[in-house]
Ligand code: HEC
Ligand code: HEC
Ligand code: HEC
């Protein structure tokens with residue numbers, strides 16, 4: 001009787017078992033690698049088209065974060081200010097500065113500035129600024145002391161492990177609404193008491209094991 005399958009197919013189940021085992025190892029390895037703190041962009045610090053300095057505008061001039069990042073309390077996205085926000089001052093202040101030439105150009109032509117994005121979560125991750133700000137998590141807990149940065153650098157890994165570590169126990173990161181943009185806030189002595197009250201008052205529940213909380 002003629003053979004329907006060539007002889008090597010006798011080993012096919014073995015090959016596919018080994019193959020399945022290997023791909024499982026690869027998948028586990030990839031998840032472990034990408035979700036771990038080893039795969040991060042901490043320190044990522046691109047050079048921007050205009051040398052805008054948070055140190056000058058926040059620390060020295062005293063501007064609040066929300067003056068420019070107007071979406072942060074009301075929407076998922078903090079937002080980068082439009083050129084008009086800069087020109088409100090810079091039509092009078094340093095109107096001849098070479099460093100501000102791209103800003104004047106952008107304003108004159110109505111073409112938005114091409115700022116380079118520093119912090120970026122993958123598309124399959126859902127992040128919402130307003131939920132965190134409303135709960136009392138301040139900018140510096142996630143972005144570091146921006147007021148001391150001439151050039152913005154990424155301060156935390158933005159990895160799944162990082163998100164979940166805080167979600168599991170956010171107590172040390174909850175502050176009164178008045179301190180949200182304070183870049184040097186540290187938990188006071190009665191922090192545990194404040195955190196307990198805040199969690200009850202605002203019914204704070206951050207997703208930990210609920211995957212769809214962050215992957216929608
Ligand atoms: C005068 C306007 C202005 C103020 C005030 C301001 N920023 Fe910004 N911010 C910008 C601009 C413009 C950029 C984009 C250029 C850059 O990254 O430096 C930016 C970028 C950022 C980024 C990086 C965005 C990204 O691409 O990931 C963070 C984080 C940030 N700001 C946080 C803050 C915080 C926190 C404060 C308050 C302590 C603040 N900013 C105050 C204008 C402002
Ligand atoms: C509230 C007013 C105000 C706003 C709004 C403002 N600036 Fe400024 N900016 C200043 C002042 C004042 C200085 C000068 C600081 C110094 O050197 O003493 C300055 C300095 C600068 C410089 C340095 C210029 C040079 O030649 O040294 C740059 C670049 C700059 N700003 C960019 C921006 C950008 C981009 C925006 C919008 C995102 C912006 N500024 C918004 C007030 C402002
Ligand atoms: C709980 C952590 C956390 C807090 C608190 C937080 N951020 Fe962010 N921020 C992030 C993450 C994560 C991203 C990247 C989001 C993405 O790619 O969708 C980001 C991105 C940004 C960006 C660039 C993208 C955008 O949304 O416009 C700006 C600007 C910014 N943050 C400003 C602020 C300011 C200002 C505050 C405080 C008022 C603040 N952030 C508080 C975690 C945080």
Ligand code: HEC
Pocket residue numbers: 121125126127128131132134135137141142158159162163164166167170173202203204205206207213214
């Ligand atoms: C420093 C602490 C802290 C960090 C870091 C943090 N979170 Fe949160 N997050 C919270 C707290 C507190 C809440 C609870 C808000 C509430 O229940 O009102 C929350 C709530 C959320 C929610 C639910 C919001 C809603 O609308 O239901 C999502 C989604 C979320 N976080 C995503 C993330 C992601 C993604 C990251 C990492 C990139 C992250 N968080 C990092 C503290 C943090």
Ligand code: HEC
Pocket residue numbers: 030031034035036039121122125158159160163164167207208209210211212213214215
């Ligand atoms: C608090 C928010 C949060 C929760 C809850 C969460 N994740 Fe994530 N997850 C993230 C973030 C943020 C990343 C992106 C990490 C990075 O960019 O390094 C991520 C990445 C991943 C990745 C890696 C994808 C890749 O391409 O590397 C997998 C897989 C994943 N999550 C699965 C899950 C599963 C399964 C659950 C439920 C048990 C879960 N996540 C719950 C925030 C969360």
